[in-house]
Amino acid sequence: MITKKILVMLMDVAIVGATGYTGAELLRLLARHDDVDVCYITSRREAGKHVFKVHPHLKGVDKYKELYFVGDVDKVDADIVFTATPHGVSMSVVPKFLERGVRVIDLSGDYRFEDLSLYEKYYNIKHVGLPDVKIAYGLPELNRENIKKAQLVANPGCFPTGAILAIAPLVKEGLIEERVIFDSKTGVSGAGVNPTETTHFPNVNENITPYKITKHRHAPEIEKELNKIGRVKVSFTPHLAPITRGILTTAHAFLTEDISDNDIIDIYNEFYGREFFVRIFSDDIPRLTYVRGTNFCDIGGFEVDCHGRVVVVSCIDNLVKGASGQAIQNMNIMCGFREEEGLLDIGLNP
Ligand SMILES: NC(=O)C1=CN([C@@H]2O[C@H](COP(=O)(O)OP(=O)(O)OC[C@H]3O[C@@H](n4cnc5c(N)ncnc54)[C@H](OP(=O)(O)O)[C@@H]3O)[C@@H](O)[C@H]2O)C=CC1
Numbered sequence: 001m002i003t004k005k006i007l008v009m010l011m012d013v014a015i016v017g018a019t020g021y022t023g024a025e026l027l028r029l030l031a032r033h034d035d036v037d038v039c040y041i042t043s044r045r046e047a048g049k050h051v052f053k054v055h056p057h058l059k060g061v062d063k064y065k066e067l068y069f070v071g072d073v074d075k076v077d078a079d080i081v082f083t084a085t086p087h088g089v090s091m092s093v094v095p096k097f098l099e100r101g102v103r104v105i106d107l108s109g110d111y112r113f114e115d116l117s118l119y120e121k122y123y124n125i126k127h128v129g130l131p132d133v134k135i136a137y138g139l140p141e142l143n144r145e146n147i148k149k150a151q152l153v154a155n156p157g158c159f160p161t162g163a164i165l166a167i168a169p170l171v172k173e174g175l176i177e178e179r180v181i182f183d184s185k186t187g188v189s190g191a192g193v194n195p196t197e198t199t200h201f202p203n204v205n206e207n208i209t210p211y212k213i214t215k216h217r218h219a220p221e222i223e224k225e226l227n228k229i230g231r232v233k234v235s236f237t238p239h240l241a242p243i244t245r246g247i248l249t250t251a252h253a254f255l256t257e258d259i260s261d262n263d264i265i266d267i268y269n270e271f272y273g274r275e276f277f278v279r280i281f282s283d284d285i286p287r288l289t290y291v292r293g294t295n296f297c298d299i300g301g302f303e304v305d306c307h308g309r310v311v312v313v314s315c316i317d318n319l320v321k322g323a324s325g326q327a328i329q330n331m332n333i334m335c336g337f338r339e340e341e342g343l344l345d346i347g348l349n350p
């Protein structure tokens with residue numbers, strides 16, 4: 001009897017920093033990705049432990065049944081590596097992978113700035129220098145062609161993802177004055193897995209706390225990316241909200257032309273018409289629950305007040321479209337996989 005065997009070649013991927021929140025989220029999403037195998041995960045603290053011991057929510061995922069944490073990043077061998085590590089750490093591990101021809105998607109801020117003096121000013125650390133490979137800023141809706149060709153993708157910051165997508169169509173069309181204000185509310189998981197006084201439950205619960213009111217490091221990231229499509233000066237203030245996940249951003253700008261709410265909706269529908277992960281809410285206000293656990297960026301509001309101020313609201317899940325989901329979207333683009341592969345979760349209501 002002749003048996004037919006169909007051999008499916010899976011891409012080997014590794015996650016450096018897989019005990020953190022974005023590393024865990026990569027593991028959750030990749031569990032249902034049909035084109036990849038997760039072959040290495042790293043941790044200094046949990047080296048030697050089985051993945052289910054550290055992340056019990058993954059129990060039962062068949063493809064992870066032989067997956068253990070390794071402590072030594074140099075042992076990692078894969079086709080694609082996600083570095084889900086703090087800024088400063090990423091730049092110490094990424095170059096070693098690039099030298100071996102491995103493609104890397106870095107979730108930190110280390111490779112988001114072409115101008116390293118801006119990086120050093122806002123991150124307050126010295127940069128080791130950019131590697132001599134093609135680097136792309138990983139916001140697919142604005143930079144897909146460059147992502148396809150990149151060896152290193154700098155995954156955007158969580159606030160920049162929601163802010164840039166909220167205002168890009170109006171910037172591109174030149175319909176707003178130069179100054180744009182972004183007011184964002186974020187969930188506590190944005191601060192990472194290690195607790196601090198700021199993230200301590202009694203300090204977060206029943207409070208909304210503005211922080212880094214005029215000096216957050218995502219302000220220059222938002223500004224330099226928007227300046228690739230138009231001319232803007234960005235003001236940005238984040239607030240910590242008593243929620244685990246999600247970023248709601250309200251963008252305020254002043255129109256240069258007398259256009260209606262409906263004209264604005266048409267511009268957004270046209271700009272994002274073919275984008276699977278951007279949903280336009282033409283007659284509703286986006287909610288964080290709708291995007292929870294998903295790779296969607298929901299955009300709505302679209303109101304103009306009597307002074308010509310346009311208000312646009314965006315919602316993302318900071319750990320998905322704001323980090324790990326977008327990182328997988330970037331991997332899919334780099335590898336020629338279907339862009340939505342592994343990212344088809346839908347949100348909640350409530
Ligand atoms: N949380 C979010 O919403 C977002 C985060 N980001 C960025 O993504 C990156 C990861 O964030 P997040 O998951 O929240 O961070 P966490 O603090 O939750 O996790 C950090 C991970 O990095 C590992 N790590 C830390 N230091 C080192 C080191 N010196 N060598 C090797 N591994 C190390 C830790 O592993 P261990 O201690 O076990 O060794 C841990 O797995 C950061 O750069 C963050 O700024 C970007 C967008 C959104």
Ligand SMILES: CC(=O)N[C@@H](CCC(=O)OP(=O)(O)O)C(=O)O
Pocket residue numbers: 087107108109156157158159186187188189190191217238240
């Ligand atoms: C709640 C909270 O603390 N959020 C973090 C998000 C930072 C982040 O994600 O950092 P990078 O994208 O620059 O790597 C903050 O505001 O610093």
